[in-house]
């Protein structure tokens with residue numbers, strides 16, 4: 001069967017042969033046993049409802065074994081045989097170009113070069129799922145290959161509920177992931193309902209098909225590292241940045257450190273991931289001996305080298321060793337997956353990676369104790385460094401939150417609203433006030449032709465637009481504009497593409513609309529093929545997350561999620577090609593509501609109309625909320641937006657004289 005026929009077939013009418021478990025692939029850890037016997041039966045019945053009754057007797061023991069062995073039913077046998085990667089959009093079967101663009105993005109999210117655990121349909125973050133099992137994948141691709149522009153596919157946490165009649169301006173796909181009744185949103189609820197096959201953790205861009213590999217985050221991380229050095233008034237050259245994680249997003253840190261020009265030391269416990277990042281040239285060297293690492297760092301400091309050094313081992317060992325050796329760390333952070341602390345996101349110190357994996361599955365209570373013990377040690381070592389002048393920030397991975405829950409010494413002595421911890425989050429100090437409040441956020445695009453020349457042309461177009469805009473940009477956003485022009489000029493040289501031909505840059509509403517408009521024109525003129533626009537959910541408006549994206553909201557509303565919900569509803573009727581809204585993502589299940597969109601630009605007038613309407617809303621919704629919270633940058637930005645668009649009328653806050661109290 002051709003690739004197209006396989007897609008159109010959906011779930012095969014004859015059972016494919018069982019597939020061997022491939023050990024060279026990076027697999028999801030065994031999930032903890034959470035279901036009762038009765039619930040296991042329910043999980044099996046739930047899985048079998050995707051298949052004709054005549055296959056049930058054969059599939060039942062196999063699915064039961066998967067559930068016992070891995071804690072989930074992935075339906076490995078149904079993994080397709082074709083290569084999993086984004087193809088040229090013309091290769092996808094179907095009646096709707098928009099639907100084809102979505103198929104391309106789904107395959108990109110599951111590409112072996114892109115996805116963290118491709119056979120378990122996990123893109124990043126340890127549990128960020130595109131689907132929960134292969135039947136869902138097959139069925140979704142089939143629906144997309146037969147739908148028209150008068151239909152909408154509804155996705156319930158990976159499950160394609162079906163095609164419903166709609167209209168050409170409606171989204172082709174509406175995705176929800178992990179939406180729970182609030183009282184059922186504790187970490188164990190995810191374990192249970194995911195094991196039952198009725199809910200999943202979509203992370204941010206995993207469950208919305210908008211992940212573009214670590215590039216997506218390299219840019220944001222570069223901006224963060226650059227501005228962290230600006231914050232301590234130090235040039236990155238010769239400066240030392242210590243952090244952890246070489247995973248899906250965290251793996252961007254050494255590359256970003258290199259782009260910023262500092263020395264990066266990064267710990268990672270997983271040997272497979274460390275090797276992959278080294279082979280991909282995202283990190284320069286791997287070290288396994290702490291004494292040798294210390295000597296290497298001293299040499300790099302002396303020579304003011306730009307270099308990234310991976311340490312294959314636990315991050316706590318580095319903080320403690322560098323303290324003992326009195327090695328000065330300028331900037332410190334952490335990017336272990338603490339949004340998922342009990343199921344492989346954070347590894348305890350003093351035991352091997354394998355020991356931890358076994359303990360996690362066989363003795364979860366002890367594992368939890370070890371994690372919390374490690375967090376206390378981790379925080380205490382960081383405190384010693386910050387007392388000597390290190391600037392530490394939380395990297396949105398719930399480090400401070402989980403450390404505080406573990407009883408670590410991370411609480412501020414003088415708590416004020418929104419400043420409970422000793423250390424700021426990177427959004428409180430850097431991203432929020434410098435980027436999000438002004439509308440700057442991670443705008444991205446994918447060239448659906450798959451041609452590197454198209455990406456080069458879009459880079460040139462985006463650069464020309466920004467260079468034109470900066471001539472008249474107000475002083476308040478000059479630095480952001482400059483950083484992005486430098487980034488886009490160096491993007492080709494920095495070799496950032498993994499998977500589809502994609503690019504990211506930070507732009508405000510005006511920049512996003514102008515760049516998208518220029519792309520649409522170039523498509524209409526036949527200069528480039530169609531382009532998919534999107535963004536990270538980690539943005540101005542898409543995400544309500546009190547310890548991350550909205551951590552610099554100080555009016556008490558950071559525990560509300562109205563903004564993210566409004567965003568996804570607003571995007572959906574203003575022309576998005578697909579929209580998504582998730583519970584969880586980044587900081588954990590129950591801790592955040594986040595959403596995103598995808599939009600196909602095909603060179604048409606319709607696309608031009610939609611991009612203007614949707615992108616304007618997609619950014620200004622969040623600015624209005626940030627402005628109402630009295631964030632001064634946002635008040636400035638929303639007033640500017642109202643001047644540019646007379647139909648925009650936003651309620652502005654009045655500032656109260658503190659003296660009155």
Ligand SMILES: NC(=O)c1ccc[n+]([C@@H]2O[C@H](COP(=O)([O-])OP(=O)(O)OC[C@H]3O[C@@H](n4cnc5c(N)ncnc54)[C@H](O)[C@@H]3O)[C@@H](O)[C@H]2O)c1
Nearest residue numbers: 125245247248249250268269314315337346347396397586
């Ligand atoms: N990069 C960003 O800009 C950004 C922004 C916001 C949040 N985050 C958060 O950062 C976290 C990491 O994301 P990811 O996609 O890289 O996840 P990931 O699970 O792919 O990677 C985390 C890595 O940390 C390693 N690790 C765990 N415990 C360790 C320890 N004690 N010592 C050394 N290594 C250890 C794991 O083996 C894993 O490879 C997530 O919680 C994510 O939400 C990242």
